[in-house]
Amino acid sequence: MHDLWERALDLVFPPRCAGCGVRGVLLCSTCEAAIAYIQPPACSSCGGRVTRPGTCPSCRAYPNALDGMVAATEFAGPVRACIHALKYEGQRGYAGLLAAMACPSLARLPAPDAIVPVPLSRERQRGRGFNQSLMIARHLAADALPVIPEWLARTRNTPPQVGQDREARQANVAGAFACPDLAAVHGQRILLFDDVATTGATLDACARALRAAGVASVHALVVAKAR
């Protein structure tokens, strides 16, 4: 039924490639070929590009609370356009496409017990109507892994971080997350999931909350890493 409805919508409003605007597809093959996947070696701590295996200078200077992180792509070009279309234009078809971009990177992380998407603040969730990270995570997990958004909550609203530097971002999100169900989370191997990471301050704050709740491990996967 859902698929039928989506197909009917496609007939009335044919999709356009998020990258170049060509009609008939969410992302054309030319734009798909332009996706900048981050291949190993990558920084084991933030997922960014490095020239040799290990952690990057920035992660050595500012270690985060994650056990490891992988970023599937650079936040650029067609990937940026797909994320924009999902988040700000509400084009939900892009959730599956972004999950497909992240999927090959899952194998670069240890198998988790559950995927926990980074929560939005209540205000932002209300404004947008959905959490894009939860939506992408559900496509990514398919039926193979549980996706449990209830394991992490925002305890307060945080202003948007666009344009802020590392220290401002860290101060902005410090203590902004908590685990509402300590008994459930205890001893679990968590895979945190988000659409985009910039400095990683949000993932770090999430990892701290999960660690305080006694998880066995916490890794992170993001579709795209911004610089």
Ligand SMILES: [Zn+2]
């Ligand atoms: Zn295109």
Ligand SMILES: [Zn+2]
């Ligand atoms: Zn790093």
